[in-house]
Amino acid sequence: MMPTKENIIECLKTVYDPEIPVNIWDLGLIYDIAIAPNEIILTMTFTSPTCPMMEDLLQQVRDAVATVAGGRDVKIDLVWDPPWDLSRMSDAARLDLDLTEQGW
Numbered sequence: 001m002m003p004t005k006e007n008i009i010e011c012l013k014t015v016y017d018p019e020i021p022v023n024i025w026d027l028g029l030i031y032d033i034a035i036a037p038n039e040i041i042l043t044m045t046f047t048s049p050t051c052p053m054m055e056d057l058l059q060q061v062r063d064a065v066a067t068v069a070g071g072r073d074v075k076i077d078l079v080w081d082p083p084w085d086l087s088r089m090s091d092a093a094r095l096d097l098d099l100t101e102q103g104w
């Protein structure tokens with residue numbers, strides 16, 4: 001069965017940044033989801049290139065998406081351009097963190 005972007009997004013919403021109580025999807029860390037016959041490729045970033053939990057989070061992302069991958073490889077293309085900023089966060093995430101447009 002071919003996974004959908006919606007299935008993958010639901011899985012990504014179960015992975016949380018340990019320093020910020022918001023899931024990585026709502027943080028805006030996922031830039032793209034590509035579903036191919038043999039693999040799923042996620043293009044993502046982090047809030048900082050020096051994130052101490054980077055390897056752990058990457059594995060959590062792979063593991064979460066693998067649950068709906070239907071045997072496809074899960075690959076992550078880690079990018080730093082464009083850099084992440086607060087504008088990538090969902091409205092719900094900004095509300096959860098009490099970040100309003102005036103606050104950033």
